Amino acid sequence: MSMNTLLEVSGVSVSFDGFKAINNLSFQIAPAELRAVIGPNGAGKTTFMDIVTGKTKPDEGRVLWGEKSISLLSMNEAAIARAGVGRKFQKPTVFEDQTVSENLMMALSADRGWWSVLWFRPKAENRDRVAELAEEVGLLDQLPRLAGELSHGQKQWLEIGMLLAQEPRLLLVDEPAAGMTPEEREHTTDLLVEVAKTRAVVVVEHDMEFVRRLNCKVTVLHEGSVLAEGGLDHVTADPQVIDVYLGR
Known part of the structure; x- marks a missing residue:
């Protein structure tokens, strides 16, 4: 694995049941x-993310991580997350009865053991980091609001902020544009482009216009392989891509 590769799936x-x-x-x-990953339903996009995050173990192959080419296949989901792989699912999972600030603060403390989380008392640098994260995702003016009061798009940004609090080196983002207003989609594009300046970001998406705005390399999956x-x-x-995906 070369020095300029963070993740190598080989x-x-x-x-599953013969499929x-x-x-x-x-x-x-x-x-x-x-990187944007596109492809028809059943192409293997979710399973690919499941393998990288340790949710699914493959029957064969290698998944190597970082400069030391560590095998992710020998690690469980929690260890992979600690190694720097963050995943955002399509439906935002935030603590709706907590404020935006509290959600981000909990994410900051989440890499500690349960005992230290229990006794976690925010310091000035923690509060500064929460403000930084909120500004990065466009929620600085929403810090006192309950997460449950946010729009769908704002909840997505909050969850991205919570993942960024963990300092991941790779962010896997599943269909971020789904259910967003045009303005929210534009902000989400800008946010992902900015985040990818300092870490790897893989966006699984069906919306071609959103993918075009990302202006990045695209990987097309079909029947579990790169097409x-x-x-x-x-x-x-590509005639094959038109045939299996765009022509439908």
Whole structure:
């Protein structure tokens, strides 16, 4: 694995009840890179993320991480998260009866053991970091509000902020544009582009216009394998991609 690769998935396959969800998949991403992953339903996008985060163990292949090429396959979900892999699911999971500030503060303290979390008392630097995170995701003016009062888009940004509080080196984001207003989608694009300047970000998305705005390399999955890879114009002009995905 080269020094400019953060994650390398190589020859990975996994079957469920005889169905090959991932079939000899290979994928690489650099330490500060934005990548969009697209493909039809059943292409293996979710299973790919499940494998990287340790939720699903493949039948064969390698998943190597970081400069020392550590195998993620030997680690459980919690250890992978601690190693720097963060995942955001499509439906935002925030503590709705807590304020935006409290949500971010809890995320800051989440890498401690349960005993120290119980006795966690925020210091000035913790409060400063919460303000930094809120500003980064566009919620600085929402800190005192209950998370349950936020719009759908704002909850998505809060969850991204909570993941960033963990200082991940790789962020896996599942369909962030779903259910957002045009203004929220625009802000989300800007946020992900900015985050990818300092860490790797993989965005699984169906919305082609959103992917175009990300202006990044695109990986097209089909039947658990990489069908095409490159700029959006390149992959959308590929006859195979048109046939299996865009033509439907």
